[in-house]
Amino acid sequence: MTQKFQQDVFVRTVEADTLPPPAKETGVMGWLWRNLFSSMMNYSSFGLSFKSLLMALFTALFFYIGFTQIVFLIDFIFVSAVWSDPTGIKREACWTVTQGGALPDGWHAACWPFIFAKLKFVIYGPYPIDELWRVNLTGIFGLVGLLWVLLSFLPYRKQVGIAMLTVYPVIAFMLLTGGAGKIDLLSSSSMILISLSLITIGRLSKRGFLGIILQEFANIIGFLGWALISYEVLMLLLSIDFGLEPVGTGDWGGLLITLVVAITGIVVSLPVGILLALGRRSDMPVARLLCTVFIEFWRGVPLISVLFMASVMIPLFLPEGVNFDKLVRALIGVMLFSAAYMAEVVRGGLQAMDKGQYEAAEAMGLTYWQSMRLIILPQALTHVIPGIVNTFIGLFKDTTLVSIIGLFDLLGAGKSAIADASWSSPVQAITIYLFVALIFFAFCFGMSRYSIYMENKLSKSRSH
Amino acid sequence: MSFDSNNLSTLIRDSRVRNIGYQIIIILALILSVWWLIDNTTTNLGNRGKSLGFGFLTQTAGFEISHTLGTWLFDYKVGISTYTDIYFIGVTNTLLIAILGIFFASLIGFSIGIMRLSSNIVLRYFATAYVEVIRNIPLLLQLFFWYFAVLGLLPKARSKLDIFGGLGGLNITGLYTPAPVFEAGFGYVASSFFVAVAASIAIIQFSKYRRDQTGKGLNLGLFVPSLLICLPGIVFFLVGSPLDWSLPVFKDTGPIFKRGFQPDQGMVLVPEMLAVLLSLTLYTAGFIAEIVRAGILAVSKGQTEAAHSLGLGSGITLRLVVIPQAMRIIIPPLTSQYLNLTKNSSLAVAIAYPELVSIFAGTALNQVGKEIEMIFMVMTTYLGFSLITSLFMNWFNSRVKIVER
Structure with missing residues (x-):
């Protein structure tokens, strides 16, 4: 019985050929199905049909909006735009027939000759035209240095980075302002004496009698001495007259001010933010309270009011005779504000750290600052790179607010370029705003892409 | 020794x-x-011959403020109203922008955030483009764009664009809509509405209590919405319709300077407010969209799969499984976006919408010159807003938080 049954049974010994996937799952059709139609093709019940129809309607609507916007932008920027003004008729180059120009009625597109005419103003502001090479040189140095640090395949990145943070600001300051600051030889020589003695005390207090009391401060005292002496040397350097024409910050403007404010804010906010974040997590109640109040205060008020405060109240806070110019006051406001935001990002990284790391550092006998510098911060900061870059992007965008307290940054310069009646036309405002928006977009989008790239790279290196 | x-x-x-x-x-x-x-x-x-003190608050202010909710509420009159009034007008207008902005930004932001996760490529790419463009362009620039480049294209003050079938109109001086005029007896309608709200809350609480006790709630259906509409409605007609509408009046005849929309007729939303509201809403919506997307993605896929294997449809899964868990992640950053919106409303100073910074720390400060006191007041006010919002959101957050063992 069993025997016979077994003979009747068909047993496949070779695997059947795999059937091709259904037509609507592969190729162009499959892609279209997955990405477009699957969400709007279910008509099996009333509710689902309603949903599918709604989805189809939305798809059509958004496709229409997106498509018309893209077409409009391409037409506005390239196709219909006026590109040149060969006869030098200025505003009439962008006028329609009814307005007295030559363009057909209903024409609405970018007026690029206006931008070309205002390009110098929008990038450099009222900076003297013969001295523009100094700004360009500063920019080229900065760009080369930045690329060198960012591109991971180049050698000596660390050294270049240190130079960018120490030597470059001095060069930039000298090039942009013209250097030749005034200096009091008596006070600076006494300062140098003080700093030399500080360095000596720092050396002595590593051991011996002074060491009993000051050992832990030895490094800090030495550091203070070095900082003071380098400050004095810096001042002496800046007082050297290289024969450059002095250019006051009142003559700066446009992209130049935007970059100066953004880069200063970014460079200062990171170290100050780290100190504030450490202070907020310190086990000393006074330091904790102070840092918390500082951070929450600056985060709780709008940047505009901070800038107003910086521009009207800083002159009141300073001793008589001391006065900062408008740019420096704005910079102080931006620094305070961005340091508080940076502190919160860094604190996030510190809190995300495994407690074992802190304990291990302590068990190794490292001092607080050693463990922070060597163990905690390198890890915590890598964790929050996306947050740091986001803060940078926010800060870069926020620099536009300095135009409200009367500095001509990129946006402010663009806005005041509109006031030029010799280019007045209905498309004047929209053209310059579009141009400024494109510049901001390029910077911010670039930063966010770099952050995503870094994040991927780091998450790869972290996952093994 | x-x-x-x-x-x-x-x-x-x-x-x-x-x-x-x-x-x-x-x-x-x-x-x-x-x-x-x-x-x-x-x-x-x-040295400057100044002194500290808040005496200026009782001085009368001598400058014009454009018509807004604040000036209407505090009945602003040049030469009669004091700087205290100016301060409260500023606060009112800031709060108005903040509340409207938060509402619309959440609406748009949640929609865009969910669209970014759609399997439909059109919706997905639209949302992505929106988020990338909006987030990478400074808010002030967007504000200028809306105010000078878009609203500047509206019809001039002597012509108009009809909306709502001619009941309202739009031109460069603002958006004109019919204004409600409350007559005697409207207080009854308003109080009956509050009674309806109180009754609805009581009924819902009772139903919840019943469900906790017996497992079966009341079958409320459409009872609550109809109570909320019908009770004030019935009272409204009983006391004889104590509500009238003041329609905006547009003149296109007569002396040229008197043409256009007439003042004090209907309700006007000044273009500054429209521009601030548009730019703030769209800008913040871009950030909220990213928060929502990240929050939904953070809910583990196993949760969705488990819900599907229990036989729940995708809508119910989203509503009852994914969103409650995503909200937990979304709320803290959402709070800081709401606060950012409130603080960013101060950018309105750039186009002279009369909010706190613009009229109090701007115009009034220039008139009175009490830098320290006035900036102190403005900063304290914003700190107060921050504090209240974060307290409320902390309370809300503790309600939606999952109770862990």
């Missing part, structure tokens, strides 16, 4: 003692610098 020095050195090496020492140094440094600042400030104020 050696004993003493040893003792001293142990004392100095004791981290507790050191910490106290550090803190004393910090406090001393703080006191010194505050004293230095105060000393400088008093000298400077003395």
